[in-house]
Amino acid sequence: MDLRHLAIIMDGNGRWAKARGLPRSDGHRAGAETARRITQAIRRRGIPFLTLYALSTENLARPADEVNALAGLMRRYLDEETKNLVAHGIRLRVIGDRALVSADLRRRIAAAEKTTATGNALTLTLAVAYGGRDEIVRAARAAGPKLTEARLAASLDTAGIPDPDLIVRTGGEVRLSNFLLWQAAYAELYFTKTLWPDFGPRALAAALAAFNRRTRRFGLTEAATKGKPP
Numbered sequence: 107m108d109l110r111h112l113a114i115i116m117d118g119n120g121r122w123a124k125a126r127g128l129p130r131s132d133g134h135r136a137g138a139e140t141a142r143r144i145t146q147a148i149r150r151r152g153i154p155f156l157t158l159y160a161l162s163t164e165n166l167a168r169p170a171d172e173v174n175a176l177a178g179l180m181r182r183y184l185d186e187e188t189k190n191l192v193a194h195g196i197r198l199r200v201i202g203d204r205a206l207v208s209a210d211l212r213r214r215i216a217a218a219e220k221t222t223a224t225g226n227a228l229t230l231t232l233a234v235a236y237g238g239r240d241e242i243v244r245a246a247r248a249a250g251p252k253l254t255e256a257r258l259a260a261s262l263d264t265a266g267i268p269d270p271d272l273i274v275r276t277g278g279e280v281r282l283s284n285f286l287l288w289q290a291a292y293a294e295l296y297f298t299k300t301l302w303p304d305f306g307p308r309a310l311a312a313a314l315a316a317f318n319r320r321t322r323r324f325g326l327t328e329a330a331t332k333g334k335p336p
Contacts, residue, residue: 107318111155112148113270113293115285116141118277118301131175136303138179142187147310149194149228155267156230157201159285163237166206177211180234184214188221195227201263202236203244231267238287245288264289272317276302276309292324 116137123133141158148156161176191198200215207215215234245261246253259265269289273282278299282290296313298305 109153109271109317111268111270112153113157113273113286115159115275115283116302117275117279119303122301122303130172133303134176134179138183140303140305144310145230147307149196154228156228158232160232161234162284163235163240166235181211181214184218188218191222191225195225196222197225197229198222199229199231200234201231202234203240206235238284242288262288272296274313276300276305294320
């Protein structure tokens with residue numbers, strides 16, 4: 107079955123660290139390394155769109171030291187990974203409410219997006235200071251009074267990116283947690299107890315195999331859809 111867009115809720119960094127007697131920041135660092143590896147694995151598989159839930163609006167309410175550590179990881183990722191993204195033809199996009207992050211991080215995000223803009227092997231989208239409900243409200247305001255589904259979709263942060271075919275959540279929780287609420291309307295969902303830092307090639311292969319075993323009906327019969335949305 108054709109999979110164009112994979113989205114991942116990267117959960118379990120803190121529990122991974124706690125199980126090893128490490129600070130939560132070490133778990134987030136391990137999670138960042140997993141994100142790098144999975145991004146390259148997705149590129150090699152030829153899947154053109156990958157979205158990673160990096161920092162939710164709810165995460166911003168966590169203790170200041172943890173939020174600062176997450177922001178620091180984001181800055182280091184942008185500084186260290188941009189050249190690698192360019193080398194592999196990966197375009198970076200960041201979605202979310204940028205007003206909620208520091209001016210310095212906004213500048214780094216804009217610079218990385220500009221530098222990687224010509225990448226055509228994979229579009230990597232990072233959801234930063236992102237919440238699905240917040241995104242829909244902002245999109246509705248931008249779309250204006252004559253609101254239609256098409257106008258709203260064109261005003262979302264993800265405009266120009268196809269809706270996800272598969273959403274994977276690691277860490278054992280079974281919910282979307284305010285992630286891509288509009289876009290997830292017909293996405294297949296896959297939940298695994300594997301903590302994000304432990305999500306390697308085998309876990310990825312299992313998620314993709316589970317997706318390929320499913321029949322996507324989009325509210326219609328299997329014969330009517332033939333695996334494609336109406």
